[in-house]
Amino acid sequence: MSTSSDSTATTTASAETSLVLPANLHARPAGQLARAATGFTSTVQLEYAGRTVNPTGVLAVMGLGATAGSTMTVRAKGPDAEQAVAALADVLATAK
Amino acid sequence: MNTPVGIVLVSHSAELASGLRLLVEQIGSKDVPLATAGGTDDGRIGTSYDLVLNAIKEADRGGGVVVLPDLGSSVLTARTVLEDHPRPDVTLVDAPFVEGAVAAVVTAASGADLKTVADAAKEARNVHKL
Numbered sequence: 001m002s003t004s005s006d007s008t009a010t011t012t013a014s015a016e017t018s019l020v021l022p023a024n025l026h027a028r029p030a031g032q033l034a035r036a037a038t039g040f041t042s043t044v045q046l047e048y049a050g051r052t053v054n055p056t057g058v059l060a061v062m063g064l065g066a067t068a069g070s071t072m073t074v075r076a077k078g079p080d081a082e083q084a085v086a087a088l089a090d091v092l093a094t095a096k
Numbered sequence: 097m098n099t100p101v102g103i104v105l106v107s108h109s110a111e112l113a114s115g116l117r118l119l120v121e122q123i124g125s126k127d128v129p130l131a132t133a134g135g136t137d138d139g140r141i142g143t144s145y146d147l148v149l150n151a152i153k154e155a156d157r158g159g160g161v162v163v164l165p166d167l168g169s170s171v172l173t174a175r176t177v178l179e180d181h182p183r184p185d186v187t188l189v190d191a192p193f194v195e196g197a198v199a200a201v202v203t204a205a206s207g208a209d210l211k212t213v214a215d216a217a218k219e220a221r222n223v224h225k226l
Contacts, residue, residue, distance in 0.1 A: 031123035031202050038206035057216075058123070058202040059195055059223040 013042075014077040015085040019093055025066035027058075029095035034058040036087050042078025044088060055088060101204040101213040102129035102155030105197060106148055106165040106174050108141050110134030116197055124201030131155040143173040152177070152186060160185035160210030162200050162217060166193045187214050195220035 037055040053060040076084040107113040113134030131151035136142040165171045196217035203216035
């Protein structure tokens with residue numbers, strides 16, 4: 001897992017990380033992701049197989065059909081971007 | 097966090113409503129007030145005015161209530177109940193039953209307000225499964 005972040009001249013920060021999913025991203029972890037994502041002010045995106053969704057939409061996350069062993073990228077932009085990316089990556093990494 | 101918005105599942109079948117309830121509790125949160133109105137008063141397939149009315153009371157914790165019907169007379173029964181007991185904080189939502197319930201409960205679990213929860217359920221119509 002690699003994490004990168006940078007701050008621009010404004011207060012907007014962005015962060016990104018990619019990880020290999022340990023389990024299929026089915027309904028239960030999708031629900032956990034959605035709840036985690038709404039707790040941040042940053043804009044968060046999940047990218048999988050060329051598609052990008054907002055993880056606050058649980059159905060959109062399920063609709064990605066992301067399977068175990070594949071790579072997912074988490075991106076965030078905003079004041080708490082790094083914390084948001086870390087929190088969502090943690091949900092994905094511990095998904096069963 | 098605000099009092100979570102409550103969700104009422106209205107179905108012709110008590111088993112369908114309670115099965116969906118089990119599903120959304122797994123995906124969403126047990127903290128969201130959830131009530132079902134499935135079948136008739138005497139346990140047959142159909143809908144019940146009194147069961148819908150009681151379910152709304154049961155799901156109401158002060159944060160508002162989203163009512164999700166499955167089909168046809170579920171919609172009519174729920175609409176009649178809300179016409180007889182009009183409240184600005186109880187909303188009947190046009191959404192796919194399973195997907196709408198999942199989206200509504202997950203959104204309610206995050207502490208969203210009534211409109212946001214209702215919009216999440218409606219938006220479920222536009223989200224593809226494949």
